[in-house]
Amino acid sequence: MSVLDKLKQMLKGHESQADQAIDKGGDMVDKRTQGKYARHVDTAQDRLKGQFGTPGRDQNPPPPPAPPQG
16 A cells, blocks of 8 residues: 555545645745745645645536537
């Protein structure tokens, strides 16, 4: 069992707390870098939230457009 799998099991049922920790960590990085890497930090936050079962911005893309009717 990998470390990531163990971490996922530990956080199961505590997704909202994990989200808060991920957001707080990202905010700290943004503050220390004066927002220079904000786009990268946001991407990392989204991916971490996706790993731990909470959907980030990239995890729930909008539905595809309906096919043309004709």
